[in-house]
Amino acid sequence: MVATQQTLTSTNPLEDIAALCRLVRIPGGTFLMGDDDGFPQERPAHEVQVDSFWAGKYCVTVREYFEFIQSADSNFQELWCDFVDPCFIRKRVSDYVITEDAAEFPMVQVSFVGAVAYCNWLSRQFGLAPVYDLDSLEADLSQNGFRLLKEAEWEYACGGPRQWKYGYGDSFRPDLSCYRKYAGEFKQQRAASLHVGGFGLYDYSPLPVGTLPPNDYGLYEMIGNVNEWCHDRYGPYDKQAQVNPQGKPTGSFRVIRGGSFLDEVDKLRKTYRHAIHYSSKCTIDGFRIARNVES
């Protein structure tokens, strides 16, 4: 269950929020973003500095998102999600229901708007200031509420303190990411193997969050499993060094990162980037929450 203000108990509310929302504090730093040997959209590699931030240890789960849908003050709009197979939340005549055994899988079939609406709702649960305007999709990143990871934050957090190419090392390990050809020790826990959410009809499917080992920052399934919506509007990189970049000011396409259970090895790198329309809802796309570190 997602924590509410009533469940805050310690003398340090910031620690409470981090624990209850399963956040990891990522120390700021400077790194080389992009890859001159990668796909065109990954070029040019350029120096980026990011401040410290909080990042979700896991992608938002079906259980967490379902609580948002059910909440009286969520103002949930059906167009934010799709409920067609394969899916983890089903729409019935007058309500919604979690597909059996799907609670700990990552929430998918949710648009960028549905993701940031969740962030705003979660902010309100903790008395924090919402970041996003759901009509314009503009954001006030100075607010203390929850948001999506900025693209630079995502890549920096994925690489870990040593900025590994694959998040866990510089050589691909087929057992450490849920991707198209995943055949590791947890393959029987994939949704298809468990016949969860209609994935039994397909060969490829996600694992529950927290199944595979975390990276050196303690973040789970950054590479593979499901793509993750990022805050940024897509645009080509600039070659100049950047400080806390936050994407282009206009545009219909938002960045997604990480690759998914449908992807081949070439997409499962920390620098790989793609983008989709902000209203797209796909079975391979989920999201992870983030927050500013308060000074």
Added chain:
Amino acid sequence: MSRVNALVVAPEEEIVLDIISFFNSDILNNDAAEISEHADIISEGLIDSMGIIRLLTHLQILYDIKDFDNTDLTLDNFRTIQRIADMIARYRKPSP
């Protein structure tokens, strides 16, 4: 990338030329391949989904298009450069 001189070409043709220009420089990397506005760029494997996003992002900025409707983002609308240009022309702001 500079826009082709709008004084000497019709608006739709201007869009076609802008798309071909982007194709040559950013998709084909100036490899001197000639591309027709009627060629099936999907079937011929000349562009992938991210290439389409890069192209649309470029055109969105170039023609100051506020937003694309997701229902227009279908494979059929991207099959040829002419079809892409037709779609962009529908979104393009009328000149003052």
